[in-house]
Amino acid sequence: MADPNARTDAPALHAVLAELSTEQANEKYADLDLLPTRDLVAAMNDEDAGVAPAVARAGDAIAQAVDGISERMLRGGRLLYVGAGTPGRLGVLDASEAPPTFGIEPGRILGVIAGGPTALVTAVEGAEDDEQAGLGDIAARDVGQLDTVVGISASGRTPYVLAAVAEARRRGALTVGIACNAASDLGAAADVAIDVVVGPELLTGSTRLKAGTAQKMVLNMLSTLTMVRLGKTWGNVMVDLKASNEKLVARSERTVMLATGADAATAATTLAAVGGSVKAAILVQLGGIRPAAAETLLAQHGGFLRPALEEARSNDSA
Template sequence: MEIKNLTTEQRNPDTMHIDSMSTLDMVKTINQEDKKVALAVGTQDKKIALAIDEAATRYHNGGRLIYIGAGTSGRLGVLDAAELVPTYGINPDRAIGLIAGGKGAMYVAVEGAEDSEKLAQQDLKELKLNKKDIVLGLAASGRTPYVIGGLDYANEVGALTISIACVKDSEIGHYADIAIEAVVGPEVITGSTRMKAGTAQKMILNMISTGVMIKQGKVYENIMIDVKPTNSKLIDRACRIIQATTNAPIEKALNTLKETNNDVGLAIIMLKNNQSLSQAKSLLSTTNGNVAEVLNKELAN
């Protein structure tokens, strides 16, 4: 399909006169359009759930979450990958964001980079992509050559491929094991897919990566128990997490956190089960580091 015929490139009849609206009406109009995003994402709930289940299995077996995209889509992938590290305490090499044009493209557009299928293949080869990995290809238009090239190569390797687009019957969907297509309609500003399309992609990535982390035992009840407290704000949050999970006094939570060298999960196990550090480590080793599994087992007993 030609670019001009894509849903993301159509003019929105409800925003034809946004340039002459009052500021308040402008804000209300944009907000009204944004309300459509969650509904569009909701139509893809079964595919998103399938993506979580399939990705979680591969991740558990040592696979990596690898995001590929260009422009806004690429930046959203890099953002999701980066945020998983402190939030869920994973190694940076388990979640990787690739953007057409390289790291510099995060800040300044690299002309022509998104038009190369071979560039994505090269980027994935440098990562030594393997069949355990998960490749998430993002393109609002559903037709970016960089993403197509990446998904095509990922299929050759045998990796799980997931596409995320904002048009129906997207080209990238033809190269994916699971094609997610949240059709949000024409943008407030024609073709400005950093708006509704970008929001939809962010919502979908939030669901997938959060779901995968939950499946890895990184969440107990609704608390992120593997957060890495790397600054004062996160140390405070970690102490509150420990307190909320174990009912320990805040001072005891802080002291136990220090004893574990800022390992929130270990601190929770120690206080929850009244165990020493070595005992908690031994118990955690039986579940391959799955804190939630340890806590749920103890609760069952």
């Protein structure tokens, strides 16, 4: 592991940091500590307002990444997020929310953070500089050609992330780099570069702010839009969610009601008959088929509801 106290190349490091927009001082807020609290709130909100346009400018690269990820996941591949500090935590957060939201199997979307689980709740000094750990974390998960590894780093130069992406690319995986500096080292190392340039932070160098917000927005897009491409939605409703608590049970019933026009009692009864599968319940209601046939028909269409429904309706009218 790299020694965090080692400063043998400090002048070179200072020169690199001086070139990164995420490390520069925002001249508008040189007197930040003197502002009234309401002005502080307004200043922070003004800075955040520029994040969405910055993400929009990276739209082509994000779409390219979504297409690449979904194509591999349709063939059984996985999506892995790799980061250190705030980017790593954001990756773990996004990955952990996918199974209950989209009904995808645990392990298909993974968050990997430098320093391991301890780093989720406390800083692990030197973890972001540990290139061997980055390489080892990819090897330990047996990353291969069907997988996608998304490296996340505000600066775009985190050694742990760069090493992980390089190893994943060597193994034939699709690699994506999310950074917040133009022409980042991470973008150059990856197959797809998503450089979202948000500019200097309100607090100089505090990249958990605008940079973190930008990273979260991009991760939302990658996971959500990939799940759309995998047939986990119908229209703009979630039809593969796992009803693991009372709120999600109610949401499942409401989804069936919204999609089919059924009343609450009918939606609940149909869901019970198909083991809680929202897709199957919709198929039973709109396709006029028996519950036992719904899962079979969905399986025949790779879990995609729309073509399964078209076939059910076609069979009914034949």
